[in-house]
Amino acid sequence: MSHSLLFDRRQWLKSSAVVAAGLALGGKSRLQAQHETERFSATLGVARISGNENPYGPSQGAIMAMLQSADSACRYAFAESQQLASMIAAQNGVGADHVVMGNGSSEVLDDYATYLSRSGPGEVVTATPGYLKFTHAMAAAGSTIIAVPTTKAMVHDLAAMAAKIGPATKCVYICNPNNPTGTIVPAAELRSAVIEMAKQCPVLVDEAYLEFSDNFAGNTMAPLVAEGHNVIVARTFSKLYGMAGMRLGYGLMAPPVAAEVGKISPNFLGLLSVNAALASLADDGYAADIRRKVKAERDRLCATLVELGRAYAEPQGNFVFLHTGMPVTMFQKKMAGENVEVGRAFPPALDWCRISIGLPEEMNLCHAALKKIFAA
Numbered sequence: 147m148s149h150s151l152l153f154d155r156r157q158w159l160k161s162s163a164v165v166a167a168g169l170a171l172g173g174k175s176r177l178q179a180q181h182e183t184e185r186f187s188a189t190l191g192v193a194r195i196s197g198n199e200n201p202y203g204p205s206q207g208a209i210m211a212m213l214q215s216a217d218s219a220c221r222y223a224f225a226e227s228q229q230l231a232s233m234i235a236a237q238n239g240v241g242a243d244h245v246v247m248g249n250g251s252s253e254v255l256d257d258y259a260t261y262l263s264r265s266g267p268g269e270v271v272t273a274t275p276g277y278l279k280f281t282h283a284m285a286a287a288g289s290t291i292i293a294v295p296t297t298k299a300m301v302h303d304l305a306a307m308a309a310k311i312g313p314a315t316k317c318v319y320i321c322n323p324n325n326p327t328g329t330i331v332p333a334a335e336l337r338s339a340v341i342e343m344a345k346q347c348p349v350l351v352d353e354a355y356l357e358f359s360d361n362f363a364g365n366t367m368a369p370l371v372a373e374g375h376n377v378i379v380a381r382t383f384s385k386l387y388g389m390a391g392m393r394l395g396y397g398l399m400a401p402p403v404a405a406e407v408g409k410i411s412p413n414f415l416g417l418l419s420v421n422a423a424l425a426s427l428a429d430d431g432y433a434a435d436i437r438r439k440v441k442a443e444r445d446r447l448c449a450t451l452v453e454l455g456r457a458y459a460e461p462q463g464n465f466v467f468l469h470t471g472m473p474v475t476m477f478q479k480k481m482a483g484e485n486v487e488v489g490r491a492f493p494p495a496l497d498w499c500r501i502s503i504g505l506p507e508e509m510n511l512c513h514a515a516l517k518k519i520f521a522a
Contacts, residue, residue, distance in 0.1 A: 191485055191511075192485045192486070192487060193485060193486040193487065193504055193507075193508035193509070193511040193512055194487050194504065194508070195486065195487060195488060195501055195502040195503070195504040195508055195509070195512060196487040196488050196489050196490070196500075196502060197390070197489075197502060198325070198355070198385065198463070198464055198465050198489075198500075198502045199384075199385075199388075199390050199502065200385060200386060200387070200388035200390070200436060200440075200464065201388075201503075201504045201505045201508065202388055202436060202439065202505070203388045204387060204388045204389055204392075204422055204426065205387070205388070205425065205426050205429045205432035206429075206432070207425035207426070207428065207429045207432070208387070208388075208389070208421075208422035208423075208425045208426045208429075209422075210425065211418075211421040211422050211424065211425040212418045212421060212422050214421075215417055215418055215421045216418065218417060219416075219417055219418060221417060222414065222417070223414075223415050223416065223417040223419075223420045223421075226415075226417060226420045226421060226424070227247060227415050227420055228242070229420075229424065230247070230415075230420050230423055230424055230427075231245040231247060231396075233424060233427055234396055234398075234427070237427065238368045238371070238372070238398055239368070239369065239372045240368075240371060240372045240398060241401070243401040243404060243405070244371060244372075244398050244399060244400065244401055244404055245396055245397070245398060245404065246396060246397045246399065246404050246407050246408045246413075247394070247395075247396050247413055247415055248394075248395050248396065248397070248411065248413055249393040249394065249395075249411075249413070249415065249416075250382060250384060250393040250394065250395045251352070251354055251380045251381060251382035251384070251395030251396070251397070252279050252395070253393075253395065253411055253413075254380050254395055254396060254397040254407075255279050255280040255283065255350075255352070255380060256279070256280075256283045256411075257407050257408075257410040257411050258280070258350065258378060258380075258397065258399075258407055259280055259283035259284045259287060260283070260287070260410050261403070261406055261407045261410060262284065262289075262316045262317055262348070263284065263287035263288070263289065263316075266288070267287060267288030267289045267290070268289050268290070268314045268315060268316035269289060269290045269291075269292055269310075269312065269314045269315045269316060270284045270285075270289050270290070270291050270292065270315070270316055270317050270318075270319060271292045271294065271307050271310045271311060271315060271317075271318045271319070272291060272292070272293055272294070272307075272318070272319040272320075273293070273294055273295075273296050273302045273303070273307065273320070273321070273324060274293035274294065274295055274296070274493075274494065275296065275300075275324075275326055275327065275492040275493065275494065275495045275498075276293070276296075276319075276321055276324055276325065276326075277321045277324070277325040277326075277352065277354075280319050280350065280352070281293075281319060284316065284317070289316055290314075292310050294306045294307045294310060296324070296327060296329070299329065299459070299460065300324070300327040300329050300459040300467065301324070301327075301329045301330075301331060302320060302322070302324060302329075302331050304331065304335065304336070304339040305339075307320075307343075308339060308342065308343055311343060311346050311347060315346065315347045316347065316348070317347060317348045317349070317350055318343050318347060318348070318349045318350070319350045319352070320336075320340070320349065320350070320351050320352065321351075321352040321354070322336065322351055322352065322353060322356060322365070322367075323355045323356060323358070323359060323461075323462045323463040325354070325355065325463070325465075325500075326465070326467050326489060326492045326495075326498075326500040327459040327467045328355075328459055328460070328461035328462060328463040328465050328466060328467050328500075329459050329460055329461070329462065330356075330359055330365065330462040333361075333364050333365045336351075336365075336367065337367065337370065340367055340370060340375070340377060341370065341375055344370070344375045344376040344377050345376075347376070348376050348377070348378060349375075349376065349377050349378070350377075350378045350380065351367045351377060351378070351379050351380070352380045353366060353367070353368075353379055353380065353381050354380065354381065354382045354384070354385055354395075355385055355462070355463035355464060355465075356381075356462075357381075357385065357386040357433065357437075358385070358386060358437060358440055358441075358462065358463050358464045359462040359463070360441070360462065366379070367379055368398055371398045371399060371400070374400070376400070377399075378397055378398065378399040378403070379397065379398040379399075380395065380396070380397045380398075381395060381396055381397075381398075382394070382395035382396075383395060383419075383422075383423050383426065385464065386433060386436055386437070386464075387422075387423070387426040387432075387433075388436070389419065389422060389423070389426070392416070392418070392419040392422060393416075393419065394415060394416075394419045394420070394422075394423050440464045440503050443503045443504075443506065443509050444461055444464070444466060444503050446509065446513075447466050447501065447503070447509065447512070447513070448461070448466060450513050450516060450517070451466070451468055451516070454516060454517065454520045454521075455520075456468050456469055456470075456471075456516075456520065457469040464502060464503045465489070465500050465501060465502045465503060466500070466501050466503075467495075467498055467499070467500050467501075468498065468499060468501065469497065469498055470497050470498060470499050471497060471520075472497060473496060473497060474490075474491045474496055474497060474498065474499045475491065477499050477519070478490075478499070480515075480519045481512075481515050481519070484511065484514070484515035484518065484519070485511060485515075486508075486511050486512050486515045488500070488501050488502075489501065489502065
């Protein structure tokens with residue numbers, strides 16, 4: 147092989163670190179804007195707004211942390227994982243023994259389902275339409291899923307859900323904001339309902355998208371874990387922090403439960419992922435910037451839907467759930483014909499579709515496609 151084709155890893159890392167350092171100088175630099183454009187161009191002009199991803203990618207600090215630790219990827223991240231758990235605990239007012247880490251919050255949901263299923267099958271109360279990862283895991287272990295329809299506004303019907311709790315109930319699962327509807331339950335109402343439900347069975351609150359909401363600190367149910375209620379809170383680094391491809395999430399729960407859930411999977415976390423997460427949590431400016439960008443595009447999409455006379459659920463995540471007026475499969479094909487990928491079907495809402503918030507260039511394609519399709 148020619149020497150000109152040989153890949154010098156250390157030289158690449160050094161040059162990449164220089165680029166990352168340039169990005170870290172503050173604000174949206176020319177290089178950062180160029181990288182965002184390249185991410186869009188890499189999809190060949192297709193707007194990938196179907197997976198609820200953060201298209202801006204990890205923070206500049208997270209990228210730097212990954213680059214700097216790449217040469218140590220031969221090592222396990224035991225010490226770094228403990229450091230991350232302690233940092234998460236401190237930010238949520240609990241001890242590190244309340245934290246269970248996982249390769250994405252999906253692994254935490256699966257492990258908690260396994261833990262609950264050890265004593266045999268039962269029932270799980272949830273909302274429909276809703277996110278199915280946890281309920282699928284419980285159903286696979288033999289439990290019956292009691293799906294309670296959301297309200298007309300597509301918000302969790304907490305009173306109806308509470309009425310379904312019985313002797314066989316293993317857990318109540320609440321995704322807040324709800325996926326796919328994007329709606330959020332008012333904090334005081336949710337807190338009161340969760341406290342009452344938790345007196346009868348565990349309540350799992352999935353906050354994968356809550357960090358996009360207008361008031362994350364005021365809406366999180368993590369304080370209920372600190373107060374000792376029978377509540378579990380799940381979160382992920384995949385969404386706000388742009389680390390969907392790195393697979394890292396966590397759950398907050400009572401120490402005895404955390405000790406058992408933590409034994410179910412090896413939970414060997416990747417060094418680069420852990421270091422990226424540490425850098426992300428330390429970068430408040432990045433989180434605020436992403437919230438601002440997502441909200442601006444979310445509001446712009448809602449304005450277009452109003453202009454087109456399309457109904458939508460009031461969003462608080464990084465996506466909007468809209469009424470298509472046609473089978474969602476037909477809508478998907480029409481949007482694909484305009485180079486826009488949108489969300490999958492979420493039964494029973496088969497004439498509604500979830501559209502994720504993408505880069506401004508992607509959203510421009512989306513707006514043009516919506517106007518063309520609905521004008522027709």
